Amino acid sequence: xxxxxxxxxxxxxxxxxxxxxxxxxxxxxxxxxxxxxxxxxxxxxxxxxxxxxxxxxxxxxxxxxxxxxxxxxxxxxxxxxxxxxxxxxxxxxxxxxxxxxxxxxxxxxxx
Amino acid sequence: xxxxxxxxxxxxxxxxxxxxxxxxxxxxxxxxxxxxxxxxxxxxxxxxxxxxxxxxxxxxxxxxxxxxxxxxxxxxxxxxxxxxxxxxxxxxxxxxxxxxxxxxxxxxxxxxxx
Numbered sequence: 001x002x003x004x005x006x007x008x009x010x011x012x013x014x015x016x017x018x019x020x021x022x023x024x025x026x027x028x029x030x031x032x033x034x035x036x037x038x039x040x041x042x043x044x045x046x047x048x049x050x051x052x053x054x055x056x057x058x059x060x061x062x063x064x065x066x067x068x069x070x071x072x073x074x075x076x077x078x079x080x081x082x083x084x085x086x087x088x089x090x091x092x093x094x095x096x097x098x099x100x101x102x103x104x105x106x107x108x109x110x111x
Numbered sequence: 112x113x114x115x116x117x118x119x120x121x122x123x124x125x126x127x128x129x130x131x132x133x134x135x136x137x138x139x140x141x142x143x144x145x146x147x148x149x150x151x152x153x154x155x156x157x158x159x160x161x162x163x164x165x166x167x168x169x170x171x172x173x174x175x176x177x178x179x180x181x182x183x184x185x186x187x188x189x190x191x192x193x194x195x196x197x198x199x200x201x202x203x204x205x206x207x208x209x210x211x212x213x214x215x216x217x218x219x220x221x222x223x224x225x
Contacts, residue, residue: 034213043201043216096161097142097205101153
């Protein structure tokens with residue numbers, strides 16, 4: 001059974017204070033790992049897809065990295081508008097596009 | 112483009128009542144999914160569909176039924192609502208392709224069962 005564990009559950013940062021979110025996963029055969037951002041009262045919004053160990057993707061202040069067992073979402077010099085819940089999900093090979101989601105990390109950035 | 116649209120946005124039901132949640136997508140996606148999200152938790156897959164006329168069970172299918180009569184629509188039904196089904200329901204769709212495809216989500220239906 002595929003499993004995704006995200007840590008920490010909640011993270012409070014001061015504006016400009018860089019940090020990382022962790023996503024540990026167990027999957028029979030990784031087809032892809034996804035990061036989503038979810039704002040209160042909204043559906044998740046796609047950020048990145050990572051396909052293989054060693055891969056990195058960047059978007060503004062966010063950088064996602066992937067190893068064989070975990071992924072990190074690095075946030076550099078965050079701003080209050082980066083406050084959101086970040087969800088990690090994995091797709092297994094041959095799984096009809098289904099994703100297994102972690103419980104998310106809620107990030108709060110104080111000005 | 113509207114993307115993925117869910118109706119209604121909010122609903123309050125009494126135990127034992129039935130209702131249908133509607134999901135519509137205008138991106139011509141083959142795959143569609145229904146999830147529930149409870150406080151402090153991630154998304155749990157209820158049912159999904161890989162194409163028009165097909166449905167399959169996800170992680171937590173009990174108490175729910177689905178239908179996909181048209182490619183753009185995916186309906187989630189509760190035949191006899193129970194308080195344990197109080198949750199936020201999200202619909203998503205994705206493209207069938209050779210590489211990994213992210214899911215596109217609606218903004219959810221907030222359902223309370225009294």
